[in-house]
Amino acid sequence: MTGSEFIAGIFPYIAVALCLLSTAWRFVRWLSLPPHVKWTLYPVPEGIAGQLKYMLKEMFTFETLYKFNRRLWFGSFSMHMAMVGAALFFILYLGGWSTIFVVQLCLLVLVIAAIYIIGLRIYDKNLRLLSNFEELFNLAFLGGVAALGFAASAPHVPGSLRLYFLGLIELHPNTSVLSTVHILAVFLGGLFLIYLPLSKMIHYVSKYFTYHHINWQKK
Amino acid sequence: MTKESEQSKSTDPKYPYRSEKLLPREERVVRFLETLQEVLGAKIYNLPLETYLGTCAKCNNCAEQCQVYQASRDPHDLPAWRSDLLRKVYKKYFTTSGKLFGGLVGAKALTEEDIDNMVDAFYRCTMCRRCGVNCPLAVDNALITRIGRVILERLGFVPSNMTVSTRAQLGEIGNTSAIPKAAFIDTLDFLEEELRDETGIAIPIPRDVEGAQFFFAAPVSDYIMEADTLLGIAKTFHAAGANWTVSTENFDAINYGLFYSDADLEKILNRLLEAAHSLKCKTIVIGECGHSTKTALLFQKVFGLSEYRGMEIKSVIEVSHRFFAEGKLMFDPTKNPETVTYHDPCNLGRGSGIYEQPRELLKAAVMHFVEMTPNRKMNYCCGGGGGLVVVEDLHDWRMSTAGLKKVEQLRATGAKLVCAPCANCKKQLRELIQAHKLDMQLVGLHDLLGKAIVLSGKT
Ligand code: SF4
Ligand code: SF4
Numbered sequence: 001m002t003g004s005e006f007i008a009g010i011f012p013y014i015a016v017a018l019c020l021l022s023t024a025w026r027f028v029r030w031l032s033l034p035p036h037v038k039w040t041l042y043p044v045p046e047g048i049a050g051q052l053k054y055m056l057k058e059m060f061t062f063e064t065l066y067k068f069n070r071r072l073w074f075g076s077f078s079m080h081m082a083m084v085g086a087a088l089f090f091i092l093y094l095g096g097w098s099t100i101f102v103v104q105l106c107l108l109v110l111v112i113a114a115i116y117i118i119g120l121r122i123y124d125k126n127l128r129l130l131s132n133f134e135e136l137f138n139l140a141f142l143g144g145v146a147a148l149g150f151a152a153s154a155p156h157v158p159g160s161l162r163l164y165f166l167g168l169i170e171l172h173p174n175t176s177v178l179s180t181v182h183i184l185a186v187f188l189g190g191l192f193l194i195y196l197p198l199s200k201m202i203h204y205v206s207k208y209f210t211y212h213h214i215n216w217q218k219k
Numbered sequence: 220m221t222k223e224s225e226q227s228k229s230t231d232p233k234y235p236y237r238s239e240k241l242l243p244r245e246e247r248v249v250r251f252l253e254t255l256q257e258v259l260g261a262k263i264y265n266l267p268l269e270t271y272l273g274t275c276a277k278c279n280n281c282a283e284q285c286q287v288y289q290a291s292r293d294p295h296d297l298p299a300w301r302s303d304l305l306r307k308v309y310k311k312y313f314t315t316s317g318k319l320f321g322g323l324v325g326a327k328a329l330t331e332e333d334i335d336n337m338v339d340a341f342y343r344c345t346m347c348r349r350c351g352v353n354c355p356l357a358v359d360n361a362l363i364t365r366i367g368r369v370i371l372e373r374l375g376f377v378p379s380n381m382t383v384s385t386r387a388q389l390g391e392i393g394n395t396s397a398i399p400k401a402a403f404i405d406t407l408d409f410l411e412e413e414l415r416d417e418t419g420i421a422i423p424i425p426r427d428v429e430g431a432q433f434f435f436a437a438p439v440s441d442y443i444m445e446a447d448t449l450l451g452i453a454k455t456f457h458a459a460g461a462n463w464t465v466s467t468e469n470f471d472a473i474n475y476g477l478f479y480s481d482a483d484l485e486k487i488l489n490r491l492l493e494a495a496h497s498l499k500c501k502t503i504v505i506g507e508c509g510h511s512t513k514t515a516l517l518f519q520k521v522f523g524l525s526e527y528r529g530m531e532i533k534s535v536i537e538v539s540h541r542f543f544a545e546g547k548l549m550f551d552p553t554k555n556p557e558t559v560t561y562h563d564p565c566n567l568g569r570g571s572g573i574y575e576q577p578r579e580l581l582k583a584a585v586m587h588f589v590e591m592t593p594n595r596k597m598n599y600c601c602g603g604g605g606g607l608v609v610v611e612d613l614h615d616w617r618m619s620t621a622g623l624k625k626v627e628q629l630r631a632t633g634a635k636l637v638c639a640p641c642a643n644c645k646k647q648l649r650e651l652i653q654a655h656k657l658d659m660q661l662v663g664l665h666d667l668l669g670k671a672i673v674l675s676g677k678t
Contacts, residue, residue: 040572069280134324210267210359215351
């Protein structure tokens with residue numbers, strides 16, 4: 001097996017498995033911590049519906065940032081939405097829809113947003129004071145993955161790319177159809193998946209605990 | 220040697236507040252790390268600590284929420300910067316990534332200078348939790364401040380105003396103002412006389428009544444400073460026909476442990492719970508005081524002895540509101556003709572969820588009520604929260620910086636009275652009104668209720 005075959009044929013499974021395992025590990029770890037001191041922050045949204053409404057609104061508008069930190073909101077909101085958009089439209093693309101250009105657009109937004117936030121973190125004196133290498137690295141990493149993804153999919157996506165990913169899902173990927181850029185993109189994307197849950201970007205899990213187990217704790 | 224000079228002798232002039240016994244400089248780093256390890260080992264705070272310290276996005280959204288930063292514009296008052304002082308150390312010594320990658324992931328080996336910074340920074344946060352309301356990741360910098368202070372206390376860094384008071388409370392005398400029992404009983408007699416003179420009715424302040432439904436404890440400073448609040452509370456209980464009592468053994472609800480020490484918090488809390496338990500009372504009613512209410516409410520199940528965990532804990536505001544809702548209280552608002560505004564004490568609002576009850580009571584008992592802007596969950600701290608109001612060394616800073624936003628808010632209401640049902644807020648607001656020459660006065664909630672309450676045909 002060549003290096004490329006390993007990266008395109010085996011590594012994606014390792015990356016996804018590690019990402020899921022690490023996410024699950026961090027979830028279970030936080031779930032297993034004994035009941036801590038009650039530290040509710042009132043008011044607590046009423047009932048599950050109220051909490052869901054709050055969470056969804058925050059997730060899809062980034063209202064807190066929008067209200068108080070508009071400059072960062074532009075970057076952060078578009079970055080997160082572009083991430084969701086890229087994933088969603090890529091799934092549609094795999095399903096046979098002609099949505100790859102939306103995926104490309106999302107990737108482009110991701111790259112621009114990452115550069116914008118890095119710039120803001122360097123330009124704004126308070127953000128500069130708060131940021132360390134890790135914040136900048138995470139942004140650069142994400143931007144890099146998006147840039148490579150964009151390069152691998154533009155300008156014309158060969159239909160074989162779809163076949164490769166469908167093959168991955170069906171557990172017999174055809175790696176021979178991929179170019180070097182594709183393989184690089186798969187490699188970097190895989191690395192990012194492994195890194196994501198181990199980094200502070202785990203906030204997609206921690207938020208559940210900081211809201212539901214701490215801020216909204218009623219017992 | 221006088222007490223004063225003893226204190227200043229043990230004070231390092233670099234520090235912003237007097238502490239009683241500082242650990243020698245060279246021993247501080249080791250003690251700090253040992254204590255942080257102990258805190259983590261105790262597991263009580265692990266979930267918030269791990270999530271708060273591990274995931275803050277450094278978005279700086281908290282800066283625009285913080286009344287201290289808004290007034291000072293000093294980057295060292297950025298909530299996330301302050302929390303980072305502890306975060307860096309935690310990362311360095313307690314996370315794999317910090318051990319492996321050090322500064323690259325924001326980890327830093329602890330130095331004595333870092334501790335100096337924390338001594339300053341953690342006592343420039345009023346633990347008001349306003350910054351937590353709009354944190355996209357629900358990180359609460361106030362809890363990080365609290366943990367920071369708990370650790371610093373073990374190095375000797377804690378304002379002596381707090382430790383002296385707590386020593387008096389946990390010692391023979393049993394309360395933070397060192398009022399002897401006989402003097403306390405005299406005060407109760409005096410209050411009863413006042414009630415009789417004012418209303419013409421014998422309104423008792425029952426003492427040590429076994430089996431009373433409500434066990435009442437106020438911050439002891441109320442007995443010295445806030446007679447009108449206590450009179451109002453006595454009238455309210457009386458009008459509602461409630462069976463209540465105070466303890467002449469343990470009558471102080473103050474718990475400064477909230478601001479610097481779990482060990483002291485636990486001892487003080489259990490003293491209070493024990494006093495109610497020994498009188499066979501099922502409900503503890505805490506007087507007008509934010510931090511005492513929150514401490515009892517939030518820590519009862521964590522630090523209270525198991526036999527005390529079933530007791531109900533209420534703020535006197537909730538109890539009065541319930542009497543009112545049940546139709547047991549009648550008010551004549553013409554007795555309070557001035558325009559009144561309401562200050563949400565952080566520990567009652569964000570900390571305990573008491574927002575609407577005082578407003579409903581006020582609207583019934585005063586002629587003109589105006590809201591402060593912003594209010595409720597977004598209200599600004601008075602600037603004396605986190606126990607800072609008792610720290611005399613920080614007085615000028617409280618007036619010029621921490622309380623500045625509050626002054627702007629108060630001024631904008633145009634009200635003649637500001638109602639704040641919290642002993643700490645009352646002290647700070649009075650000082651702010653005086654220092655900034657505001658044309659208004661401070662009152663407690665029950666002061667106003669007491670004036671307007673209709674008692675057996677009399678008002
Ligand atoms: S708002 Fe929350 S996530 Fe953002 S810097 Fe402040 S504490 Fe961190
Ligand atoms: S808790 Fe209050 S004082 Fe402390 S950082 Fe947050 S907003 Fe500022």
